[in-house]
Amino acid sequence: MRVCVVGSGYVGLVTGVGLAELGHDVTCVDIDARKVRAINEGRPPISEAGLDELLERHVGAGFRATTDLAGAVAASRVTFVCVGTPSRPDGIIDTSFVEEAVAQVGAAVSAADRGHCVIVKSTVVPGTTDGIVTDVLTRASALQAGVDFGVGANPEFLTEGQAVEDFLRPDRIVFGGDELAVAALRELYVGFVGVPVVATNARTAEMIKYTSNAMLATAISFANEIANLGSAIGRIDSVEVMRGVHLSRYLTGPDTGTRTIRAGLAAFFEAGCGYGGSCLPKHVAALAARGREAGSPMRVLEAVAAVNADQPARLVESLRLELGELRGRRVAVLGLAFKPDTDDVRCSPAFPVLELLLAAGADVVAHDPVVGAEVLEGLPGAGVTHVGELTAAVKGAAAVVIVTRWAEYGALPEILAELDTPPVVVDGRRMLEPSSVARYTGIGR
Numbered sequence: 001m002r003v004c005v006v007g008s009g010y011v012g013l014v015t016g017v018g019l020a021e022l023g024h025d026v027t028c029v030d031i032d033a034r035k036v037r038a039i040n041e042g043r044p045p046i047s048e049a050g051l052d053e054l055l056e057r058h059v060g061a062g063f064r065a066t067t068d069l070a071g072a073v074a075a076s077r078v079t080f081v082c083v084g085t086p087s088r089p090d091g092i093i094d095t096s097f098v099e100e101a102v103a104q105v106g107a108a109v110s111a112a113d114r115g116h117c118v119i120v121k122s123t124v125v126p127g128t129t130d131g132i133v134t135d136v137l138t139r140a141s142a143l144q145a146g147v148d149f150g151v152g153a154n155p156e157f158l159t160e161g162q163a164v165e166d167f168l169r170p171d172r173i174v175f176g177g178d179e180l181a182v183a184a185l186r187e188l189y190v191g192f193v194g195v196p197v198v199a200t201n202a203r204t205a206e207m208i209k210y211t212s213n214a215m216l217a218t219a220i221s222f223a224n225e226i227a228n229l230g231s232a233i234g235r236i237d238s239v240e241v242m243r244g245v246h247l248s249r250y251l252t253g254p255d256t257g258t259r260t261i262r263a264g265l266a267a268f269f270e271a272g273c274g275y276g277g278s279c280l281p282k283h284v285a286a287l288a289a290r291g292r293e294a295g296s297p298m299r300v301l302e303a304v305a306a307v308n309a310d311q312p313a314r315l316v317e318s319l320r321l322e323l324g325e326l327r328g329r330r331v332a333v334l335g336l337a338f339k340p341d342t343d344d345v346r347c348s349p350a351f352p353v354l355e356l357l358l359a360a361g362a363d364v365v366a367h368d369p370v371v372g373a374e375v376l377e378g379l380p381g382a383g384v385t386h387v388g389e390l391t392a393a394v395k396g397a398a399a400v401v402i403v404t405r406w407a408e409y410g411a412l413p414e415i416l417a418e419l420d421t422p423p424v425v426v427d428g429r430r431m432l433e434p435s436s437v438a439r440y441t442g443i444g445r
């Protein structure tokens with residue numbers, strides 16, 4: 001099938017080359033001419049495992065990039081919209097990029113064959129595709145949606161860092177829309193043999209994407225609230241609490257003789273200093289905002305966000321209980337990325353932790369195995385010193401605060417044992433064995 005992908009960022013580029021790998025003929029469109037040139041030269045503008053090889057295999061042979069949106073739409077049967085949907089401060093998503101792209105697509109649809117389908121892959125709140133997107137398309141094309149052209153939503157579940165693998169081996173395919181759109185998407189994905197498909201209407205498909213992430217965020221905030229209560233009561237270890245909970249057959253599935261802890265959902269029922277990244281905070285806020293707008297407040301999700309917002313302060317409070325006055329004390333914050341194995345710092349809990357420590361007058365250093373000093377620019381006051389080497393970062397520190405569960409922090413007990421005055425370890429991810437260091441405290445202890 002001939003496919004046009006509008007927006008060649010993470011989602012668009014991975015979708016484009018992934019569809020080429022499935023045997024489709026794909027044109028990726030972007031307004032950024034440099035990005036287009038790089039893609040056509042086989043140099044992916046983003047770093048994703050396996051993307052270089054895939055791009056090299058298909059570029060110039062069934063795959064290309066262009067800035068000519070109208071030409072690409074007119075030559076295709078399906079157009080995916082994969083442009084960004086940033087959050088506004090009130091949590092509501094900003095659909096202006098989607099609306100702009102869709103207006104251009106709509107104008108081009110009138111030159112395409114009848115039955116062309118426009119599919120929204122950007123993450124948009126329920127009601128966007130069959131609302132504003134369809135309205136803009138109808139106006140721009142002067143054609144009838146559902147008759148002359150199809151409209152649908154096909155949310156993307158890929159995880160940055162493993163996006164290519166996630167696209168080529170999906171756990172599910174979710175799409176919805178009018179008959180034209182659903183028929184085109186069924187045909188497009190026919191190569192994914194054995195993958196469960198949920199084919200529904202557009203707003204249900206949109207809801208599935210938000211609900212999936214809201215469920216994970218809820219698991220995290222639930223575990224954090226349990227851990228906070230455990231700390232308040234005292235002598236309750238939240239790690240053991242959750243181990244005990246994870247063993248429930250409701251989480252592990254039917255008893256097969258030897259119970260194994262499921263890595264899946266159970267991995268999110270863990271206390272820590274909160275979730276971050278480009279998805280969970282934004283999606284919880286957007287769904288809660290959509291609930292307020294629809295007159296159906298999302299009380300659980302409002303609480304999920306509030307618990308999450310408090311966790312960095314709880315980590316700093318644990319530190320204060322250990323050290324007392326923080327002014328002038330050297331504190332090493334370990335981990336800036338919102339999770340290990342990525343350089344993504346968007347909404348990372350590291351930043352509120354750093355800001356609280358700076359506000360308390362601490363002498364703050366930060367370490368991360370991949371994130372550089374540039375992300376620390378703009379922090380208030382004296383700022384934070386980035387130290388590239390772990391041993392140097394913890395040397396002379398009164399406290400070490402673990403924010404990201406990087407594997408290399410597992411070596412801290414040996415590193416700290418070499419120091420004359422071992423610092424207190426405040427473990428925001430509960431990754432170290434408490435008895436492995438001289439002084440330990442953590443979330444939920």
Ligand code: NAD
Pocket residue numbers: 006007008009010011012029030031032035069082083084085097100101104121122123124156157158159160
């Ligand atoms: P991105 O910022 O990496 O890419 C968006 C691209 O669209 C940019 O290259 C931009 O230049 C281009 N663009 C903007 N307006 C355009 C227009 N009118 N015509 C052509 N190109 C245009 O964004 P992303 O991370 O790929 O996210 C895209 C959407 O997918 C968002 O809604 C996001 O929430 C969702 N999503 C992202 C992820 C992820 O992990 N990144 C996962 C699932 C879903």
